[in-house]
Amino acid sequence: MPLIFDADQLGFALTLAEAVKDEEGYVNVSTPVPFIDLFFMGAGEAEAGWLLYISPDGAVAYYEFPIDRFYVGDVESANGVFKFGLAVQTTFILYGSLGILNYSLPVLLADGDGDGSYDTVYADLSTAYYLFLKALSDTGMISGEPDDSLFDLSFADEAPAYYGNEVLARDFNGDGVNDFSAGALAGWTFDWVGLLTGESVNLGWRLGFDYAGLVLPGLDPQGRWVSILYDTYAHGTSVATVIASRGNVEFNLGYMETSLRGVAPGATIAAGGSFLINVFVAQLFLSGFEPQDSPLNWVYTGEHQVDVINNSWGNSYIALRGFITGADDYATIEDYIVSASGTVIVHAMGNGGPGYGTATTPGAASLVISVGASTLFDYRPLYGYLPSPGGDVVSWSDRGPSQMGVAKPDVVNIGSFAWAGAPVLVGLGDGSWAYDLFGGTSEATPMTSGSVALVISAYQQASDPSPARAWSRLYSRARPGTRGQTPSHRALDRSTSTGL
Numbered sequence: 001m002p003l004i005f006d007a008d009q010l011g012f013a014l015t016l017a018e019a020v021k022d023e024e025g026y027v028n029v030s031t032p033v034p035f036i037d038l039f040f041m042g043a044g045e046a047e048a049g050w051l052l053y054i055s056p057d058g059a060v061a062y063y064e065f066p067i068d069r070f071y072v073g074d075v076e077s078a079n080g081v082f083k084f085g086l087a088v089q090t091t092f093i094l095y096g097s098l099g100i101l102n103y104s105l106p107v108l109l110a111d112g113d114g115d116g117s118y119d120t121v122y123a124d125l126s127t128a129y130y131l132f133l134k135a136l137s138d139t140g141m142i143s144g145e146p147d148d149s150l151f152d153l154s155f156a157d158e159a160p161a162y163y164g165n166e167v168l169a170r171d172f173n174g175d176g177v178n179d180f181s182a183g184a185l186a187g188w189t190f191d192w193v194g195l196l197t198g199e200s201v202n203l204g205w206r207l208g209f210d211y212a213g214l215v216l217p218g219l220d221p222q223g224r225w226v227s228i229l230y231d232t233y234a235h236g237t238s239v240a241t242v243i244a245s246r247g248n249v250e251f252n253l254g255y256m257e258t259s260l261r262g263v264a265p266g267a268t269i270a271a272g273g274s275f276l277i278n279v280f281v282a283q284l285f286l287s288g289f290e291p292q293d294s295p296l297n298w299v300y301t302g303e304h305q306v307d308v309i310n311n312s313w314g315n316s317y318i319a320l321r322g323f324i325t326g327a328d329d330y331a332t333i334e335d336y337i338v339s340a341s342g343t344v345i346v347h348a349m350g351n352g353g354p355g356y357g358t359a360t361t362p363g364a365a366s367l368v369i370s371v372g373a374s375t376l377f378d379y380r381p382l383y384g385y386l387p388s389p390g391g392d393v394v395s396w397s398d399r400g401p402s403q404m405g406v407a408k409p410d411v412v413n414i415g416s417f418a419w420a421g422a423p424v425l426v427g428l429g430d431g432s433w434a435y436d437l438f439g440g441t442s443e444a445t446p447m448t449s450g451s452v453a454l455v456i457s458a459y460q461q462a463s464d465p466s467p468a469r470a471w472s473r474l475y476s477r478a479r480p481g482t483r484g485q486t487p488s489h490r491a492l493d494r495s496t497s498t499g500l
């Protein structure tokens with residue numbers, strides 16, 4: 001089962017329409033088709049599919065397509081009965097700098113092995129890709145028209161996705177790099193609004209937003225829903241590539257070609273996809289907690305599912321809510337997760353520096369590894385300057401300490417700036433262009449999480465890893481701060497982490 005947890009159900013799609021295959025190899029869908037959109041908290045019934053694209057300068061493209069009949073060819077489901085639905089996805093492409101996309105992806109569920117449970121997902125990626133390219137072309141974002149044959153209203157040309165082969169993406173120009181991606185099948189979906197279970201509790205946090213609810217399979221065996229987790233923004237994907245990019249893609253940066261290999265290219269990535277609603281539930285789940293019968297009774301199972309949790313986010317407004325950093329509800333729950341489960345949490349310290357006491361929560365939690373940002377000037381040829389080493393704490397990196405008096409951040413790492421991979425859509429139809437100049441303590445944190453993954457991997461081969469051991473090893477390998485910086489400003493970079 002893939003460790004992909006759809007914490008906010010952003011990728012959740014209802015597949016309630018039955019679709020029966022006829023003798024000509026088509027499935028006929030009775031419309032309207034019910035759909036749900038948990039990004040905009042909407043639901044409805046659709047007579048047609050759609051794609052809406054708004055370019056950065058405000059040009060709008062909108063198309064509809066029929067959804068009552070799709071070709072499936074030789075694709076089979078038990079007794080010829082499929083389930084059909086529309087997965088509604090919204091993406092602010094590269095934080096919206098390349099436009100906003102909202103579209104409905106036709107998905108078909110099949111019981112491929114005939115055992116009575118749905119196990120296989122098909123998505124009409126070629127039709128979605130055609131409309132995406134057409135929208136980019138019609139709004140002047142790219143030149144040329146897409147090939148009409150892509151618009152096929154067919155699942156027969158699409159590869160099946162299933163547990164063991166979860167990614168729903170395609171390479172259309174044959175260079176080995178995916179050019180359109182709808183994300184990946186989630187192993188679990190968190191029914192935080194109680195849509196399917198009727199069980200949902202608003203926890204009424206002072207700071208947080210998390211709901212208590214029950215965890216369901218990402219692919220319903222009865223075929224009523226599927227969660228296809230995707231990235232709405234770009235941030236999470238860039239974070240993940242900084243940690244564990246395999247370096248399989250050669251990106252052309254204009255002044256050099258690079259594979260953008262991650263710090264720990266052998267690490268396995270789990271996803272706790274969240275748009276900052278159920279972010280602590282995602283961490284509880286990945287660190288080995290599960291709800292037992294009741295949404296309010298999350299119990300530690302005795303084994304954390306991941307070794308390291310990367311948190312490239314934080315809240316800067318804690319003082320306005322009457323808390324002090326390090327003693328607030330955010331920090332308390334992360335300290336609890338670390339101490340109860342032994343999972344290492346690495347957290348961004350925030351970009352609100354300089355200044356004494358600058359700290360976000362829960363980046364300033366006592367038991368997490370808090371990360372500030374240091375400089376690296378390898379990217380400067382982009383702007384016509386020579387590269388240079390860097391290695392200082394950058395001006396805007398939060399300085400700490402926490403208001404509990406704990407010296408934070410624990411380390412600094414590259415955050416100003418470095419290249420990172422980005423979601424496939426950032427390539428605007430060609431995945432080889434899906435990269436970005438990334439930065440902030442958001443980037444320094446996965447740089448550090450990758451190092452922690454290497455530390456833990458080494459400990460697992462030698463002895464017993466723990467958050468304290470990971471911290472002490474990391475800290476002892478970091479270079480001392482210079483130029484009047486406090487002792488906590490120790491700089492970590494790839495050379496120190498790979499010198500383990």
Ligand SMILES: [Ca+2]
Nearest residue numbers: 113115117119
């Ligand atoms: Ca089956």
Ligand SMILES: [Ca+2]
Nearest residue numbers: 124126127154
């Ligand atoms: Ca197709």
Ligand SMILES: [Ca+2]
Nearest residue numbers: 171173177179
């Ligand atoms: Ca390609």
